[in-house]
Every structure is written in C-alpha cells, then in structure tokens.
Amino acid sequence: MRKGSLRSGKMTMTTSLIAALLLGLSTVARAQVKTLQDDLQVQTVWDNIWGVVQVVFLPGGKVMTVHKPGELHVYDSIFSKSQDYTTILDINEEVYSWWDHGLLSAAVHPDFPQKPYLFIAYSAEYPGKPWNDNCEVDYRLSHMTTPADTRPYCKTMAKIIRLTVDEDFTTATFDAELFHDWCTSTYTHHVGTMNFLEDGSMIYGAGDGSHFQGIDHGQPQDECTDPQGPKDQGVFLSQKDGYLRGKFIVIKPESLLKDEHLQANVDYTVISRGARNPFRSTIDPMTGDVFFGDVGSSVWEEINHIPNPLDLDYVMNFGWPCIEGENSVSDIFQNFLKMNRLDTCKDVYAGMSTKPAFTYRFGAVDPDFPDECADADASVSGITFYTGNKLPGHYKNKLFWVDYSKNFAAQMVQAHEDSLYAFDSWTSLNTATGLVKKVTTNLYEDVANADYQVQANYKMLTVEENANMPVPRGITVDGAYKLATVSWTAPAGDEAPDYVVVTIKTNKGAVIVKSAMVTANKATTDVRLPTQAETYLAELSFYDSTHGNRGPRATSVKFTTAAAPSKKKKECIFDPFELKMKKSAKPGLAEKYQLAIVGDYPTTVRPFQTVKLTLDVVSEGPSTLMINVLAKSDFSWAGGKIVPVPPGANGLMTVLFDMEGDLVDKEEYSFDALLLKDAKDYKSAYVSDTVKKVFGVLTPVAPPLPDPFPPATLPAADMAKPQPGAPVAVEKELDPATGEVLN
Known part of the structure; x- marks a missing residue:
C-alpha cells in the first residue's frame, strides 16, 4: 500500500x-x-x-478555508494571522472524515449577495450507524467471498447542501439538502469539486466510489452493491447509466434554488462518465471549458478536458476503468469482463472515448x-x-x-x-x-x-506567414462517427517543414471546431469531432519551427462525419474482444488458436528493464507462448520468455520478462509473440502477433526505493494476521469482535 x-x-x-x-x-x-x-x-x-483541503476567495476580500473534518473558517483577508478566523460552520458530527472522505468542497453562489447562498459537498456519516470517522474490517463479512476479502467496508453517501450566509460571512445556516447520493463503502474516490458556469449552472464531478486495491466489481460485503444487480458493479459503475459515480453533472441554475432532492433529466444532466477520482476541477476563463485532474491507478495521472458544457451535446467518456491514460488497459478489469462475457467496456475498447489533455x-x-x-x-x-x-x-x-x-x-x-x-x-x-x-x-x-x-x-508560437513555403499536397479526409482521418503527402528534403497544422471548421460560418499541430512526416492524424453527423472543412498548412514560419493554407477539403451506428451495427463492429485477435491461418484452426498483444506496453526499453506484456490467448489444446524482443537492424535477440499455455485457455495472460543489458540506444525493436505447438519448432506456430517501433533508451534511472516495511521487520504475530487491503484466505475461525484467531 x-x-x-x-x-x-x-x-x-x-x-x-x-x-x-x-x-x-x-x-x-x-x-x-x-x-x-x-x-x-x-x-x-x-x-x-490542520485539515485544509480548499481555499475559497470570497467577495470583499475575505478568505474561507474548507476543513476536511467538517469546518469552515473565514479570515478577514489573506494577511490575517493564522489564528484570527471565524468558524461559520462546524458539522464534525455529520461529516464522515475517514481517509479521503470528508468536507471537501465549498462554492459561493455567483449572484451573491442577491442570492445569499453557499454550497458545500461532503461525505456524510451513515444515519443510525455512524462510523465516527473510522472504518475497520468486519471479519464476519470477510468470508462471504473465497478467498476472504479483508478490506474494510463502511457505507456512506455524499451530500450537496445549500447554506444561507450573511453578507459579511459571519454565520452560515442550513437551507436545503439537494443531493444524498454517490453511495460508497470504501476508503476514497468520493466527493469532488463544485464550480459555476457562466449562466449560473453548477458543474460537479465525483469519483467511482470503489476500492483501489485489487478488483472491486461490487463485492457482497459492500452495502452499496445491489445483490440482484449485474455482475459489473463497483468500479464499473463509472461507465454505467443510472449511477452518478464517476460522472460529471450540470445542475440548472433554477434547480439550485429548490428545497428538495434534485432529479435526473429534470434538474441536472450527466455530461461525462468514466472518471476515477476527479478530486479537483476548474473552469477555463477564456472558453468556459472544464479541466479536471483525475488521480490515476497504477500508471497514469490525467488532466482531462470537457469542452464548455453549455455547448456540449453528447455525453463524454474518459474511459475508466476500461483504460487509463492514453490507452493503458488494466489486466484485472479486462480479464474480469472477458471471463464473465460482459460488454461494459465495449465502446471504450472500440475507441469511443476521449483521451486526456x-x-x-x-x-x-x-x-x-x-x-x-x-x-x-x-x-x-x-x-x-x-x-x-x-x-x-x-x-x-x-x-x-x-x-x-x-x-x-x-x-x-x-x-x-x-x-x-x-x-x-x-x-x-x-x-x-x-x-x-x-x-x-x-x-x-x-x-x-x-x-x-x-x-x-x-x-x-510566434508565427509569421511565409508565402514561399510549400503547400500540403495529396490531402484526403475520411469522415466517420465522431472522427475524421486526415492524410497528406509527407514533405521530403532537408529543408522540408517539420509540422503540419490541421484546422477543422464548420462548413457554414467557418467556425473553428478543432485545431492541432502534427509532425509533418507522419502523413496522417485522427481528429475527434462532435457526435452528430455534420459537414466540415479541413484546412492544412505547413509550419517551420526553425524559423517560426507558417506557409499558405491548402484549398479546403469538405467532408462529412457519419451518424451514430445503429445498435445492431454497434454490436457487430464494436466487439472489444475480437477487434485485435489474430486467428490461425492453418486449415480448420482459425477459431481454435488466436492471439493478440493487448493492453499497455512500453514504447521504449532500457537495459535490464522488466517488461510486462498482456496477451489475449485462445488455445484449444496445450501450446507454448513464446515472446521475443528483436532488433530491427539485425534481428538480434534482446529479451523474451517461453510460457506454457494450458488446453482450453480463453482469456488474458500477463508475461513478465527482463531485457538484456546490451541494448543499442535508439535502435528500433519489436515484441514478437508466437503461439506454438512445439517450442523447438518455429514452423509449428499456430498464430503470431507483433508490436513494432519500440526504441532502446540508454539513460540513467533512479534506483528503486527501499521497502520501508520489509517482511523481516514485522513481528511474527503481525505477519500471521490478515493485512487490510490484501485479500487472503483465512482457514481458522476468527473472533467476530477482534479478528483474532480462536483456539
């Protein structure tokens, strides 16, 4: 941990x-x-x-600090002494402040003082069963699963409350409870940030409410799990309709003034899904766009971008837990879905998600x-x-x-x-x-x-127009659903410009929709576009970064994006488990032996680096999986591993192996995977898959940090106890109150 x-x-x-x-x-x-x-x-x-999680600058120069245990302190100015504040709210008994839970956000109504309201968002103690800011493992529940799940589960909900405050921010009183939702029983991934849009709407995002250790698909120990519901609950609710976990919502201005719980599609709309832990968000003052930081799992931290929600006409998807970062796929989540034949991540695996900014x-x-x-x-x-x-x-x-x-x-x-x-x-x-x-x-x-x-x-960039620069040639644009693939002829020669600027505009009014700068010799790029079918114009020009010059724009190319596929067509073309599978070319074996390198693999490798590859394998009979890392220049071997595959395999396999020490700097390598009948005979390969453009990098790397709690330092008695967060099998009977092993 x-x-x-x-x-x-x-x-x-x-x-x-x-x-x-x-x-x-x-x-x-x-x-x-x-x-x-x-x-x-x-x-x-x-x-x-102690306990400050947010600073709010108030009208008139005052400053408010938001304290996680449940307090709001107001200072007369930023120059006040640290002890010179007024406590305008103390709801410690109401707030559940365990781990990352607590009172985490406050926002003043944009029309203050005409609308004298302050909004707060917090994790609430459970009515009739307060946890008193502490959640411990209930060993009576651990054995509901095998192996025993020794993670703690304590149910809580998040609330958004409207307070009335005086003009000088000296008192705050309860006015209305607008939300009592976002059920979770775990440590973290709960309350997010409240922000106001230019029309007075509020945008609010919250986490997925799941355990971060291991897989949480909706455990029976979790009171937030519906025992009659689908198998993919827990972390997967970030992708599912009907739940606010992992979503951003926009609340109407008039609804913020109601005296009752707000209703979906009446008082608020969901504008995005697929967030993990969007703890903090903010508004771009130039565009009204929303940016939020999404705390990552084991690989990537993300800064995500939502275009101005007042102009948004579709629900965005940021991919979690199906992917993290640009395209990292988690083994445990994907394997769970595949083993249970669930299509929760179908659209995401088909590319229908928004990459981080x-x-x-x-x-x-x-x-x-x-x-x-x-x-x-x-x-x-x-x-x-x-x-x-x-x-x-x-x-x-x-x-x-x-x-x-x-x-x-x-x-x-x-x-x-x-x-x-x-x-x-x-x-x-x-x-x-x-x-x-x-x-x-x-x-x-x-x-x-x-x-x-x-x-x-x-x-x-400072840009100067240069009419003597070349104009992009061979431009083609293929419009698809929410996507345009733009291609051009890569420039040649030592003096060729190094970038191409791609600008997409509406056909009517020439309003810029997207603009990007791409390395010119790549010759193609994909541009994400709004959901609805529309006709656009694509304009391309070259940019010379050495001299800061931009060339003439090529003649605009008109193209049209496609409408959303029908449900039947989606089911046909968006199968996440078949998109990348390579099937055996041997007669009669196409469906019996299949292979694909999936998930997140490194695009650079270092000497002695441990590499993890995730593969999707179908093998009717016993076979051997062989991984080779080969140099492009001379096919020299740089690492790999041989792994036996049992008969009837149909799922994900993770293979770990170490690179050799004699890598060549900037040499291009490939990961080659073969599913073999006989490990000693390459000709017996049923099927293979390859990942290219993996480059060697010879740069110093910081030494690994020492384990602060090596096993030898733990007392034997502690090592015998189940450690929180690490599901283990417990064979002996436990005392329900203490968790100790009974004699």
Whole structure:
C-alpha cells in the first residue's frame, strides 16, 4: 500500500498555505519554500493549519478555508494571522472524515449577495450507524467471498447542501439538502469539486466510489452493491447509466434554488462518465471549458478536458476503468469482463472515448532528474487557471496543477482556436526543497511515451506567414462517427517543414471546431469531432519551427462525419474482444488458436528493464507462448520468455520478462509473440502477433526505493494476521469482535 496520497492513503493534514503559484490549488505543502524560479517568489501565508483541503476567495476580500473534518473558517483577508478566523460552520458530527472522505468542497453562489447562498459537498456519516470517522474490517463479512476479502467496508453517501450566509460571512445556516447520493463503502474516490458556469449552472464531478486495491466489481460485503444487480458493479459503475459515480453533472441554475432532492433529466444532466477520482476541477476563463485532474491507478495521472458544457451535446467518456491514460488497459478489469462475457467496456475498447489533455506517469518524473521529485507515487490534487494580476503577464489565464505525492507544482500552456503550439518543456517544483526542474530537450519527439517519462509541455508560437513555403499536397479526409482521418503527402528534403497544422471548421460560418499541430512526416492524424453527423472543412498548412514560419493554407477539403451506428451495427463492429485477435491461418484452426498483444506496453526499453506484456490467448489444446524482443537492424535477440499455455485457455495472460543489458540506444525493436505447438519448432506456430517501433533508451534511472516495511521487520504475530487491503484466505475461525484467531 502506498502511503500519504490521494491515490491510496490518508492525507497528511498539517499544511502550509503558500501564496502566488500554489495558493488556491491545494494546500499540500509540507515545508516552507523560499524560491521558485526567476520571476516568481513564494510566501508562506499561514502555517500549521490542520485539515485544509480548499481555499475559497470570497467577495470583499475575505478568505474561507474548507476543513476536511467538517469546518469552515473565514479570515478577514489573506494577511490575517493564522489564528484570527471565524468558524461559520462546524458539522464534525455529520461529516464522515475517514481517509479521503470528508468536507471537501465549498462554492459561493455567483449572484451573491442577491442570492445569499453557499454550497458545500461532503461525505456524510451513515444515519443510525455512524462510523465516527473510522472504518475497520468486519471479519464476519470477510468470508462471504473465497478467498476472504479483508478490506474494510463502511457505507456512506455524499451530500450537496445549500447554506444561507450573511453578507459579511459571519454565520452560515442550513437551507436545503439537494443531493444524498454517490453511495460508497470504501476508503476514497468520493466527493469532488463544485464550480459555476457562466449562466449560473453548477458543474460537479465525483469519483467511482470503489476500492483501489485489487478488483472491486461490487463485492457482497459492500452495502452499496445491489445483490440482484449485474455482475459489473463497483468500479464499473463509472461507465454505467443510472449511477452518478464517476460522472460529471450540470445542475440548472433554477434547480439550485429548490428545497428538495434534485432529479435526473429534470434538474441536472450527466455530461461525462468514466472518471476515477476527479478530486479537483476548474473552469477555463477564456472558453468556459472544464479541466479536471483525475488521480490515476497504477500508471497514469490525467488532466482531462470537457469542452464548455453549455455547448456540449453528447455525453463524454474518459474511459475508466476500461483504460487509463492514453490507452493503458488494466489486466484485472479486462480479464474480469472477458471471463464473465460482459460488454461494459465495449465502446471504450472500440475507441469511443476521449483521451486526456495531458498525462504523466506514476513513478519517476524524468530519468535525467531522478531526485527532483518523489518517485514512488503520484496524485494530481489541485488545479486552477490563474486569473489575477499579481504574477507576470505570461501566467495570466494559464493552467496550473499540483501533485500531492510528488510535491510539485506545474504549468501547462493551453492553445486556443487557431493558435499554434509546440513542445516547450516539463517544469516541476519540489515544494519540500524549493528545487525547480526544467527539461528543455525535445522529449516530445524522442521519449514522450517512455516508461518513465511524462509527456511534454507546449508553448504558444510566434508565427509569421511565409508565402514561399510549400503547400500540403495529396490531402484526403475520411469522415466517420465522431472522427475524421486526415492524410497528406509527407514533405521530403532537408529543408522540408517539420509540422503540419490541421484546422477543422464548420462548413457554414467557418467556425473553428478543432485545431492541432502534427509532425509533418507522419502523413496522417485522427481528429475527434462532435457526435452528430455534420459537414466540415479541413484546412492544412505547413509550419517551420526553425524559423517560426507558417506557409499558405491548402484549398479546403469538405467532408462529412457519419451518424451514430445503429445498435445492431454497434454490436457487430464494436466487439472489444475480437477487434485485435489474430486467428490461425492453418486449415480448420482459425477459431481454435488466436492471439493478440493487448493492453499497455512500453514504447521504449532500457537495459535490464522488466517488461510486462498482456496477451489475449485462445488455445484449444496445450501450446507454448513464446515472446521475443528483436532488433530491427539485425534481428538480434534482446529479451523474451517461453510460457506454457494450458488446453482450453480463453482469456488474458500477463508475461513478465527482463531485457538484456546490451541494448543499442535508439535502435528500433519489436515484441514478437508466437503461439506454438512445439517450442523447438518455429514452423509449428499456430498464430503470431507483433508490436513494432519500440526504441532502446540508454539513460540513467533512479534506483528503486527501499521497502520501508520489509517482511523481516514485522513481528511474527503481525505477519500471521490478515493485512487490510490484501485479500487472503483465512482457514481458522476468527473472533467476530477482534479478528483474532480462536483456539
């Protein structure tokens, strides 16, 4: 279990409020910081304030701190002393503040004081059965499953409450309960952030309410599980209709003033699904778009983007738990669905989901700077657009976020409409040491998708039109459902431009819908578009990043996207378990022996790196699975493994193997998988699958962190007890009250 993070453990609640870059993001700093970078300074405003999870700037210059156990404190200004505040709300007895649960969000009505309301969102103690901020394993319930499930289960619901506050924010009184929903019995993934849109609507997103350890498909120990319901509950409710877990909703302005529980499709609408733990979200002041940080599972942290919800005409899907990051597939979730022949992730596996705006990895941030940030964990925990006038102008209206576990703050520059953007750098701040890292090498092109590497930051480009530059040729556009595939002839020669700019506009009015800049020699790109069938115009031009020049736009190409497929057609073409399967070419064996490399595999490999491949295997009889890593230049062997496959195999297999030590830097390798009748005879292969474009990288890597609790240091008595979070079989009878083994 990873400790001290939003991802998996209890948050450290003694905090410092830091002004300038961090203030208003998330109060997660654990030490004073004196310097950042040349044009920023950091000031600790209040120190040793317990339990702060949000800072709200109020009308008139006052500041409110939201405290996880259930309190709201109001300061006269940011310059007040840390002990000089007024407690306007104390609902400790009502709030369930265990692990990541608690009072986590507050928002003032945008029409205050004409509408004198303050909204709060929190995890509530269960009526008639309060847990008193503590949840312990009930060993009487553990044996409802085999092996025993020793994770704790304590039912709670989330509430959104409307309070009435006076104009000076000295008192707050209960006015109405608008929501009592989001049932969960686990540690985390619950309450999110409330924000207001420009028309007075509220947007709110919450987590999936599932256990983060192992698979949670709706366990019988969980009171939130419907015993008569489908097999795919728990974490999968993030994808299912009829539940608010893992969803973002937009609440109508007039409904926020009602005195009753709000109803779906009457008072609010669901605008997205497939979130895991969207703890914090924010609004782009330029566009009204929503950005939220989604705390990841074991691989990726995400910054996700929802276009202005007031213009959104479809329900977005961010993929969880089917995928994480760009395309990582979790073995345990996919295997569960396949074994139970469930199609919960059918649309996501068919590509009908929205990729993150930005991702970075759990683990080391960058191999060149292994000590700058904490390597062992990651949890994006705060996000905001800076809209003030105190910082230098280039920070205005830019997106910032902080990571609680890695102890850094970062900035991402956004591009709007037809503006151009390109790789700039990755910048991070270690709030514990004050060290700043700025990687300026071109990681985007070389190792942006490496096992250990975050994606690149981008910068806005100064563009000069150059009529002497070439015009893109051979342009074709194929429109499909929610998608356009744009292709062009790659430019040739040493002086060829390095990027192509693709702009999609509406056919009527020429309103820009999407704009992207793609490496020119890739010659094709996919552009995601709205759901409805529509006619668009595609405009292409080249960009020369060396000189900052943009060439003439090619003649617009008109194309039309397709309408949504019929349900019958979807069932035909969107089968997640058949899309990538390679079938045996041997007569009569096509359905009996099949193979596919699926899931997330590295696009770079290092010497002695442990590689994990996930494969979908169908094998009627006994066979052998052989994995080889081969160099493209000379087919030299660089790693692999041989694994026996039992007869009747029909599911996912995970294969771990180590790379050899003599890899060649930037050499292209491939993962070759063969399903063989005889491991000694390549000609006996039933079927094979290959992944290409895996590159060797010879860069230093931070040494692994020592295990803080090695097995030898645990007393024998403790090792004999079931450890919370790790389902184990318990064969002896247990005392229901203490969990001790009975004699």
